[in-house]
Amino acid sequence: MYDIAVIGAGVVGSFIARELSKYNVKVVLIEKENDVANGTTKANSAIVHGGYDATPGTLKAILNAKGNAKFDQVCKDLSVPFKRVGSLVVAFSEEEMETIKSLYERGIENNIPNMKILNREELLQKESNISDEAVGALYAPTGGIVGPWELTIALVENAVENGVELKLNSEIENIQRLEDGYLISLAEEEIKAKYVINAAGLFADKIHNMVSSSTFEIIPNRGQYNLFDKSAGNHVNSVIFQCPTKHGKGVVILPTVHGNLLLGPTAEAVDTKESIETTGDGTQNLRQHAEKTIKNLPFNKVITSFSGLRAKTSSGDFIIEESKEAKGFINVAAIDSPGLSAAPAIAEHVVNILRGIAGELEGKTDFNPARKPFVPFMELSDEEKTEAIKKDPKYGRIICRCENITEGEIVDIIHRKAGATTVDGVKKRARAGMGRCQGGFCGPRVMEIIARELNMKITEVVKDKKTAYILTKETKQKKVYDITDKLQTEAKKEEVGGKYYAKL
Ligand SMILES: Cc1cc2nc3c(=O)[nH]c(=O)nc-3n(C[C@H](O)[C@H](O)[C@H](O)COP(=O)(O)OP(=O)(O)OC[C@H]3O[C@@H](n4cnc5c(N)ncnc54)[C@H](O)[C@@H]3O)c2cc1C
Structure with missing residues (x-):
C-alpha cells in the first residue's frame, strides 16, 4: 500500500510529488498520458506572475505571492530556465491610469515588493516598441518567465530520484473508499493508498465525483497563442499586459526563456475539455489586440500557434481542501491562472493540509534537491x-x-x-x-x-x-537481410531500430 497517491503529473501534481519526496513516505504519481506535462501545463503563457491582481485574501493572491518568491531557488536546484524580466501593465488613457493605481494598491495589500508606477518616458526606456497611445504602466520587477514543461519534467526527474514512483499511461477509471484508504482502479491494475491528492487539472471534478457527491464543476476556457521566431525575440524585453477592462486582462506579449516572442491568450468558452484546436478567428483576434500595445509586430515571423484550456470554476478561486465527504482525499482543483506561479506554494500548502490529517511527516535525511543538469x-x-x-x-x-x-x-x-x-x-x-x-x-x-x-x-x-502515430507502414518495398548476409556489403545499408535494411 502506498501512503499517498498523487493524481496528475502537471506542474501542480509534480510539485506536490517532489515536496512529498522530502519525507519518509511512499508516494506514487499517476498520470493518464504517456508523458508528464501533457495537459494545461504544456500550453500557457509561462509567466511567473508578480501577484498584484488577485483579490487580496484569496488562495490565488496568497499562494501567487509565496510561489513567486520560491522560483529562484527551485529553478536553480533543478537547472531550469527562469528569468525575472519584470512585468508591465500598460495604460492607454488617463482613465486607465486610475486602474493602474488601484492595481498598485492591490499589489501592496498582496505584499508584492518593489512595484512602481511609470510615466510614458520611463515606459519608453524599458520598451522602445511600445504603442504611441501608451501613457504609463505599472511595473513589477518580480514578474518572470519560466519553461513550464521543463520545470515539470525536472520536478518529476528529481522526485523519482528521491523515491517517488511514476506511473504513466495510467488513467484512473474508478476510486473506491476503503476502511484504511482508497482502492484506485487503473486500466491494468489496482493500487491502494492511504491518502489521495487530486491534481487532475481539467478532470479534477470527475476524479472528485468518484468518492463524493458533486461539489464543484470544472469549466474549460480556451486560450490561443502565436509563437514568433527567435529573430523577433527582442521586440519586447518584459511581460507586457494591457490594462484590464470589463472584457478581461487582454492579450499579453512577452519574450520566452528561449528567446522567442509569445503573443496570447484569447479567452473563449468551449464545449469540451479536448477543444485545443487553434482557429483563424483566434489569430485575427490576437493580432488586433496586440497592435494596440506594441508597434510593428513582425507577423510574418509567426512559426506556430497552439492553445491551452483553463480549468475554471464558478467561485473563481483555487479549491485546495480535504473533501467534506471523503476523509484523506485532498482536492487541488480549479487551478487556473496563476496556477503555474503559485505551484511551489500550493505544494507546501497541500503538505500542510496532509500533516493536519495524517500527523507529522518524518523528514528524509538524504533528500537531494538537485537534479542532474541538462546543459544544452x-x-x-x-x-x-x-x-x-x-x-x-x-x-x-x-x-x-x-x-x-x-x-x-x-x-x-x-x-x-x-x-x-x-x-x-x-x-x-x-x-x-x-x-x-x-x-x-x-x-x-x-x-x-x-x-x-x-x-x-x-x-x-x-x-x-x-x-x-506518425508512420503507419513502410511505403517503399524493403527486404530485411541478416547481418551476416553477403549482400549487406553491396547494398546501400540503413539501420532502423537495430535491424539492417537494404534498399532494393
Ligand atoms: C491559456 C492559459 C494561460 C495561462 N497562463 C498562465 C501563466 O502565464 N502563469 C500562470 O501562473 N498560470 C497560467 N495558467 C495556468 C496554469 O497553466 C495552470 O494553473 C497549470 O498548468 C495547472 O497545472 P495542473 O497540474 O493543475 O494541470 P494539468 O497540467 O492539466 O495537469 C493535470 C494532469 O492530470 C492528468 N489527469 C487527468 N485525469 C486523469 C485521470 N483520470 N487519471 C490520471 N491522470 C489524469 C492530466 O492528463 C494532466 O496531465 C494559464 C493557463 C492557460 C490555459
Whole structure:
C-alpha cells in the first residue's frame, strides 16, 4: 500500500510529488498520458506572475505571492530556465491610469515588493516598441518567465530520484473508499493508498465525483497563442499586459526563456475539455489586440500557434481542501491562472493540509534537491564541446538544425529518469523541433533515434498522445537481410531500430 497517491503529473501534481519526496513516505504519481506535462501545463503563457491582481485574501493572491518568491531557488536546484524580466501593465488613457493605481494598491495589500508606477518616458526606456497611445504602466520587477514543461519534467526527474514512483499511461477509471484508504482502479491494475491528492487539472471534478457527491464543476476556457521566431525575440524585453477592462486582462506579449516572442491568450468558452484546436478567428483576434500595445509586430515571423484550456470554476478561486465527504482525499482543483506561479506554494500548502490529517511527516535525511543538469551542447565552451565529442561522437552530430540540438543530447534525455519516449517528449526536453521548421527536417531523425534507443519499431513511435502515430507502414518495398548476409556489403545499408535494411 502506498501512503499517498498523487493524481496528475502537471506542474501542480509534480510539485506536490517532489515536496512529498522530502519525507519518509511512499508516494506514487499517476498520470493518464504517456508523458508528464501533457495537459494545461504544456500550453500557457509561462509567466511567473508578480501577484498584484488577485483579490487580496484569496488562495490565488496568497499562494501567487509565496510561489513567486520560491522560483529562484527551485529553478536553480533543478537547472531550469527562469528569468525575472519584470512585468508591465500598460495604460492607454488617463482613465486607465486610475486602474493602474488601484492595481498598485492591490499589489501592496498582496505584499508584492518593489512595484512602481511609470510615466510614458520611463515606459519608453524599458520598451522602445511600445504603442504611441501608451501613457504609463505599472511595473513589477518580480514578474518572470519560466519553461513550464521543463520545470515539470525536472520536478518529476528529481522526485523519482528521491523515491517517488511514476506511473504513466495510467488513467484512473474508478476510486473506491476503503476502511484504511482508497482502492484506485487503473486500466491494468489496482493500487491502494492511504491518502489521495487530486491534481487532475481539467478532470479534477470527475476524479472528485468518484468518492463524493458533486461539489464543484470544472469549466474549460480556451486560450490561443502565436509563437514568433527567435529573430523577433527582442521586440519586447518584459511581460507586457494591457490594462484590464470589463472584457478581461487582454492579450499579453512577452519574450520566452528561449528567446522567442509569445503573443496570447484569447479567452473563449468551449464545449469540451479536448477543444485545443487553434482557429483563424483566434489569430485575427490576437493580432488586433496586440497592435494596440506594441508597434510593428513582425507577423510574418509567426512559426506556430497552439492553445491551452483553463480549468475554471464558478467561485473563481483555487479549491485546495480535504473533501467534506471523503476523509484523506485532498482536492487541488480549479487551478487556473496563476496556477503555474503559485505551484511551489500550493505544494507546501497541500503538505500542510496532509500533516493536519495524517500527523507529522518524518523528514528524509538524504533528500537531494538537485537534479542532474541538462546543459544544452551549444551553451558549452569550445573546450567542453571538444571533450564531449571525444567522449561520445553523438555530440558531434547535429539533428535539429534550427535549434542546434545534437544526437548526444537527445540520447541523454531519452535515458533520464522519466525520460522522453515520444517525438514531443524529445521536443519538450531537448528542444529538437522547437525552431523555425517545427520539426519538418529533424522529426524523422528523432523518430529513428527514439526507435533505436528504446528498441521499438519506428512505426510505434508517436508524436504525443498514445495513438498519435506518425508512420503507419513502410511505403517503399524493403527486404530485411541478416547481418551476416553477403549482400549487406553491396547494398546501400540503413539501420532502423537495430535491424539492417537494404534498399532494393
Ligand atoms: C491559456 C492559459 C494561460 C495561462 N497562463 C498562465 C501563466 O502565464 N502563469 C500562470 O501562473 N498560470 C497560467 N495558467 C495556468 C496554469 O497553466 C495552470 O494553473 C497549470 O498548468 C495547472 O497545472 P495542473 O497540474 O493543475 O494541470 P494539468 O497540467 O492539466 O495537469 C493535470 C494532469 O492530470 C492528468 N489527469 C487527468 N485525469 C486523469 C485521470 N483520470 N487519471 C490520471 N491522470 C489524469 C492530466 O492528463 C494532466 O496531465 C494559464 C493557463 C492557460 C490555459
